[in-house]
Amino acid sequence: MYRNFKIVPNIIFGRGAFNQLDDILQTRRPGKDAYMVFVIDDVFTGKPLEGRLPLKGRDLLLRVNVDDEPKTSYIDALVAQIRAYHSETPAGIVGIGGGSAMDIAKAVSLMLNNPGSSADYQGWDLINNPAVYHVAVPTLAGTGAEISRTAILTGPVKKLGINSDYTLFDQILLDPELLAGVPKDQWFYTGMDCYIHDVESLAGTFINEFSKAYGEKSLELCRQVFLEDHPDKDDKLMMASYFGGMSIAYSQVGACHALSYGLSYVLGIHHGIGCCIAFDYLDEIYPAGVAEFRQMMARHDISLPRNLTRDLGQAAMEKMVTTALGLVPLWENCLGPDWAGIMTRERTMELYRRM
Amino acid sequence: MYRNFKIVPNIIFGRGAFNQLDDILQTRRPGKDAYMVFVIDDVFTGKPLEGRLPLKGRDLLLRVNVDDEPKTSYIDALVAQIRAYHSETPAGIVGIGGGSAMDIAKAVSLMLNNPGSSADYQGWDLINNPAVYHVAVPTLAGTGAEISRTAILTGPVKKLGINSDYTLFDQILLDPELLAGVPKDQWFYTGMDCYIHDVESLAGTFINEFSKAYGEKSLELCRQVFLEDHPDKDDKLMMASYFGGMSIAYSQVGACHALSYGLSYVLGIHHGIGCCIAFDYLDEIYPAGVAEFRQMMARHDISLPRNLTRDLGQAAMEKMVTTALGLVPLWENCLGPDWAGIMTRERTMELYRRM
Numbered sequence: 114m115y116r117n118f119k120i121v122p123n124i125i126f127g128r129g130a131f132n133q134l135d136d137i138l139q140t141r142r143p144g145k146d147a148y149m150v151f152v153i154d155d156v157f158t159g160k161p162l163e164g165r166l167p168l169k170g171r172d173l174l175l176r177v178n179v180d181d182e183p184k185t186s187y188i189d190a191l192v193a194q195i196r197a198y199h200s201e202t203p204a205g206i207v208g209i210g211g212g213s214a215m216d217i218a219k220a221v222s223l224m225l226n227n228p229g230s231s232a233d234y235q236g237w238d239l240i241n242n243p244a245v246y247h248v249a250v251p252t253l254a255g256t257g258a259e260i261s262r263t264a265i266l267t268g269p270v271k272k273l274g275i276n277s278d279y280t281l282f283d284q285i286l287l288d289p290e291l292l293a294g295v296p297k298d299q300w301f302y303t304g305m306d307c308y309i310h311d312v313e314s315l316a317g318t319f320i321n322e323f324s325k326a327y328g329e330k331s332l333e334l335c336r337q338v339f340l341e342d343h344p345d346k347d348d349k350l351m352m353a354s355y356f357g358g359m360s361i362a363y364s365q366v367g368a369c370h371a372l373s374y375g376l377s378y379v380l381g382i383h384h385g386i387g388c389c390i391a392f393d394y395l396d397e398i399y400p401a402g403v404a405e406f407r408q409m410m411a412r413h414d415i416s417l418p419r420n421l422t423r424d425l426g427q428a429a430m431e432k433m434v435t436t437a438l439g440l441v442p443l444w445e446n447c448l449g450p451d452w453a454g455i456m457t458r459e460r461t462m463e464l465y466r467r468m
Numbered sequence: 469m470y471r472n473f474k475i476v477p478n479i480i481f482g483r484g485a486f487n488q489l490d491d492i493l494q495t496r497r498p499g500k501d502a503y504m505v506f507v508i509d510d511v512f513t514g515k516p517l518e519g520r521l522p523l524k525g526r527d528l529l530l531r532v533n534v535d536d537e538p539k540t541s542y543i544d545a546l547v548a549q550i551r552a553y554h555s556e557t558p559a560g561i562v563g564i565g566g567g568s569a570m571d572i573a574k575a576v577s578l579m580l581n582n583p584g585s586s587a588d589y590q591g592w593d594l595i596n597n598p599a600v601y602h603v604a605v606p607t608l609a610g611t612g613a614e615i616s617r618t619a620i621l622t623g624p625v626k627k628l629g630i631n632s633d634y635t636l637f638d639q640i641l642l643d644p645e646l647l648a649g650v651p652k653d654q655w656f657y658t659g660m661d662c663y664i665h666d667v668e669s670l671a672g673t674f675i676n677e678f679s680k681a682y683g684e685k686s687l688e689l690c691r692q693v694f695l696e697d698h699p700d701k702d703d704k705l706m707m708a709s710y711f712g713g714m715s716i717a718y719s720q721v722g723a724c725h726a727l728s729y730g731l732s733y734v735l736g737i738h739h740g741i742g743c744c745i746a747f748d749y750l751d752e753i754y755p756a757g758v759a760e761f762r763q764m765m766a767r768h769d770i771s772l773p774r775n776l777t778r779d780l781g782q783a784a785m786e787k788m789v790t791t792a793l794g795l796v797p798l799w800e801n802c803l804g805p806d807w808a809g810i811m812t813r814e815r816t817m818e819l820y821r822r823m
Binding site: 115116117118119120121122123124125126130137226284289298321322323326327330332334345348351352356362363398443 | 469470471473474475476477478479480482487488492512617639644676677678681684685689700703704706707709717755773
């Protein structure tokens with residue numbers, strides 16, 4: 114049985130495409146009372162991008178903070194805020210920012226049409242009602258959040274996405290000009306999320322030709338961006354991210370993403386840098402990928418934080434191991450059906466101890 | 469201004485995925501009176517594939533003949549046949565076959581919900597009402613018809629597609645096993661439609677990074693299929709076709725496709741072989757592509773028909789030239805805004821005379 118893969122059905126790509134956001138939203142404003150909610154990373158507060166948002170009438174500007182990765186309690190509070198703002202459901206949600214801002218936009222658009230707490234829906238296909246129309250405007254590239262069917266959230270008992278076809282955006286707007294002001298470290302870590310994702314899925318056991326075609330091209334674009342010089346590197350990185358996301362259709366990530374989840378859950382480390390930290394200790398599993406990753410780090414003068422788990426107690430370490438090993442499909446993809454005998458709790462603990 | 473590109477929102481890919489067609493259609497059968505129409509190339513009459521169609525209840529099996537490329541009159545007759553079969557509109561149309569069968573499925577699904585003759589809609593965005601739900605099941609790879617927003621038809625006055633977002637399929641089912649029985653010549657010509665398309669769009673002036681990423685990977689897959697040996701070459705060709713189709717978002721084909729349209733319109737030559745015939749005379753425009761194409765022909769022992777226009781009168785020749793040169797965007801993409809001074813009627817005539 115193959116997955117019948119659902120794809121974001123509308124995409125616009127190009128330098129300056131952000132200027133067409135108004136026209137795109139116009140087709141989704143059913144009447145003069147209809148309003149849009151712009152969910153934007155608060156790093157843009159007072160920045161030119163905020164001034165370029167096509168706000169109209171009763172539209173709501175919702176600045177979100179992503180110093181911590183999004184929590185289910187935060188989503189629930191944002192949804193309550195929108196409901197308090199207006200008795201009618203908004204005509205659309207526009208998420209502007211990196212992976213976390215896009216995850217918030219996805220989760221909010223789902224929860225506006227589904228009762229209860231977002232924590233109730235962490236898992237697979239638990240959502241019953243379609244989301245409010247929602248649009249992705251990434252200002253970082255590499256997470257694949259613009260195309261993925263998950264909104265990754267940290268809940269009271271787990272870090273796990275709301276995975277469903279309804280989670281998918283209705284529209285993606287890819288404007289490479291929006292990548293211009295990203296700080297170098299963030300640019301690198303987010304791009305490596307994509308690179309590592311490609312290495313993991315191409316080396317995995319689940320892959321087929323559909324996902325291979327996307328993953329190989331994504332990897333090639335990452336190499337052009339991080340190991341060569343190209344004037345249109347931002348265009349390439351946006352395409353690498355989109356292709357990386359598409360490649361997940363019939364593939365899965367692997368050991369590095371699993372370990373990164375543990376780092377995030379216990380230490381609150383952001384996903385991109387968490388992937389980089391973990392990948393640097395995975396020579397045995399991905400030798401060629403890790404070697405190339407180190408070339409990329411050297412070329413961009415990146416130094417990773419070290420000794421993160423030095424002061425961590427046994428209970429926290431155990432929780433981290435449990436979180437990582439709980440992601441069964443990732444380990445199956447990486448090491449095959451007998452993965453549990455290969456990646457034991459002891460070996461996982463040892464990897465975390467070195468980080 | 470960039471095009472807001474609409475994509476087929478559901479795709480299933482895999483060997484044996486055809487066995488899941490029943491499940492996919494089931495979700496679209498609203499009640500026991502609902503019926504599906506299977507539009508299938510009559511080359512499969514009595515063949516095993518026909519026996520594997522998941523026909524239920526009142527479903528209609530509509531065998532279509534594509535010895536000639538689809539005409540608007542043929543579409544109108546098929547629509548009349550479906551209306552005579554049942555007063556209710558079908559719940560879905562499933563197109564099974566090559567580019568022509570898929571074009572018929574697209575056009576029929578549009579015309580069931582739009583009044584008049586299909587000839588009234590040859591052009592761009594003339595369709596007012598959404599189509600009936602329609603599914604593509606390609607049994608040939610290379611046309612890109614599974615993903616394109618056009619249904620190419622030969623009308624009383626022109627060969628021109630019904631181009632609209634509504635033309636797009638709602639679902640693509642890509643099962644590489646379905647390519648197994650294709651005759652070698654047809655396999656080659658249809659694959660070359662994709663290869664030539666990629667060469668034209670990558671060499672064109674309209675390209676951006678979105679279309680380049682798709683086009684380059686499609687070209688690479690074509691090379692693997694036609695110049696190397698791979699056990700999964702059918703999987704690769706299906707992906708090449710899909711990627712080639714996606715690359716059209718922000719690109720356009722060129723001289724070869726334009727000339728092939730003239731051959732089709734006047735001589736009734738099918739599109740794939742028409743592209744091959746024309747491409748072989750385009751060394752001046754696509755030198756590297758034509759050289760590689762000849763390697764592919766040699767490797768697969770293909771001989772093209774020659775002297776096709778030898779007995780053609782002046783009026784027919786003029787009509788062919790007019791058809792080809794009428795495709796302005798293709799020439800602009802190929803030769804830039806001053807194309808008309810470069811590809812004169814005389815030069816076009818001379819090219820056709822040699823074919």
